[in-house]
Amino acid sequence: MARGKNPERTRARILDAAKRLFLTKGYDGTTMQDIVDGLGDLSKGAVYYHFRSKEAILDALGDEDHERQSPAAILDDPTLTGLEKIRTTFRANADDLEHMQLMGIAYPTLRDPKLLAANLDAWRTTVADMFHTLILQGIDDGSIATSYPREAAELLALLTNYWLVPTFYPATEDELRHRVSCLASICAGLGVPVFDDDLIDRVARAYATLGADDGNTADTAERKEPR
Amino acid sequence: MARGKNPERTRARILDAAKRLFLTKGYDGTTMQDIVDGLGDLSKGAVYYHFRSKEAILDALGDEDHERQSPAAILDDPTLTGLEKIRTTFRANADDLEHMQLMGIAYPTLRDPKLLAANLDAWRTTVADMFHTLILQGIDDGSIATSYPREAAELLALLTNYWLVPTFYPATEDELRHRVSCLASICAGLGVPVFDDDLIDRVARAYATLGADDGNTADTAERKEPR
Known part of the structure; x- marks a missing residue:
């Protein structure tokens, strides 16, 4: 009406x-x-x-979330080094309850193989390209020293969007903290030390809210609700 | 008849x-x-x-390949340490021309999202479990010292079956060598030093035969044929 x-x-x-x-x-x-x-x-x-x-x-909720998070504001901030931009992006995501809630809705829909394939494609290309740009900036401004800029970008994109996510790799919060510590050690080893202890903790807590999903039944999301 | x-x-x-x-x-x-x-x-x-x-x-070709490769013979070999078993598995795969030919046929079929999702699922579970068992053996026999046995197993399974593969992440042979070197450095950093220079070279050459796939057209496999 x-x-x-x-x-x-x-x-x-x-x-x-x-x-x-x-x-x-x-x-x-x-x-x-x-x-x-x-x-x-x-x-x-x-x-x-x-x-x-x-x-x-x-x-539409995803688009709205993307705009609200406005990574452009971080990416174009001239006061941040390349490494700080990557850190700030992860911290902003992890601290944004509304963003994490939306991820908690969106990830279980990736049980649909077509949606999963489309997301993997984006992680391999757009998301990896974004990290690559920031890593190259970091090499330029001296905040990053790595022999593997492209590889580190691809791994950051793939591992933070897929491997860290308990929807795919079920984990308790403690197990997630251990997993993020592992990623932190890998990134530091590659010369892209994104995750310090504070960020490890924030990211582990944020990802733990995403919960696990056995991917076998249509009503998983409902069954998880009462927790 | x-x-x-x-x-x-x-x-x-x-x-x-x-x-x-x-x-x-x-x-x-x-x-x-x-x-x-x-x-x-x-x-x-x-x-x-x-x-x-x-x-x-x-x-059926895949099953035949799996049997012929007989990883059981490696996995049950009492003369090999856990670390040697992982190395031997990768070397056997890389050196097996028939196996790599079959992978070259099979990988482009993973453009089908359902097949891709099923494979990702196997890499997350069965394949990661196999590496986990070998890493735990390695810790037991002293050939491996890692704080991240499960994480290293998951990453070995995911990265060698997905990230290294040029069907997904297009790369020249030189770029592949650089990528495998990156993985070698990650594994060594985690205390699971699977890839020495010789294995890096073998794996890079083997994966280079898999070729790239743009994933957009139904006749890609045919178009690539004349090379």
């Missing part, structure tokens, strides 16, 4: 309602009808007018 | 013919009819009697 009156506000309300439901009922456990019901005053048609599917809502 | 007379021999002939075609025309460029034509004296029905699909043939 209110369709078109304030489309930006309606869109934002749908995203908020959907996110709240994804967090309480799980992404798999939430239907478009649940989102309509949660809003109360919008028809199903009005919701579909803004988002053609639940996947489109999750995509 | 000869169906049932000597099924094992027929099966082996089909596998040989299919492998030869996969190597010359590419896996995507080969049809079941090509395999029937290549054999000459078997009906299509006779071939389908043994293998329900081209994928089933590739699976």
Whole structure:
């Protein structure tokens, strides 16, 4: 009924309602009808007018998250060295509760092989390229000294987005701390000492919130909810 | 016509013919009819009697390869330390031309997201478990001293099966040598010094034969053929 009156506000309300439901009922456990019901005053048609599917809502939440985090502000900060930019990116991600909540919704959807393949592709290319740029900046400004700039970039992208994530490699928080320590030692060994003790702790705690996922049942996200 | 007379021999002939075609025309460029034509004296029905699909043939080639390589012989060899068993496994793989040829056929099929997801799953579990067992043996026999046995096992499985592979991360042979050197340095840093200079060279040369794959077109394998 209110369709078109304030489309930006309606869109934002749908995203908020959907996110709240994804967090309480799980992404798999939430239907478009649940989102309509949660809003109360919008028809199903009005919701579909803004988002053609639940996947489109999750995509939009991801875009919103990406903008809000605004890595551009970090990447273009002239007061930071290349190494500090990488550190700041990880710290900003780990400390951003809303970002980690969204990751907690998004990662279980990577049980879908097509989504997983698309993400692996992005980690191999866009994300690795971003780290590569920062590592080259770090070599230039003297904050990084490595013989393996491209390799370190690819490994940072792959290991922090895939190997550290308990959705794929189940782990308790203590096991995660050990895993991040291992990554810290690898990065330092390669001359890209991104993770100090403080960052190891922040990253381990943040990733622990993502939880494990056995990947075998459609209702895993729901079953995990009561914790 | 000869169906049932000597099924094992027929099966082996089909596998040989299919492998030869996969190597010359590419896996995507080969049809079941090509395999029937290549054999000459078997009906299509006779071939389908043994293998329900081209994928089933590739699976059987993989099983055959796995048996022929007989990692059990390495894993159970009482004269080898844990570290030597890991080294011997990599050396045996790298030096086995037939194995690398089969990998060259199999890797491009991982453009299929479902096959990729299934392989990632195996690398995370079965393959990582195998390395974990050998690393624990190595700790026991004194050939390995690491604080990260599980992490090193997971990384060996993931990085040698995925990151080193130019199908995913395109690279020239020189770039591959640099990448394997990077992995060698990581493993040594973790206390699991698997790769010496000789093994770095063997592994780089072997992986270079796998070639790159842009993953975007169905006929990539065919287009690469003329090289």
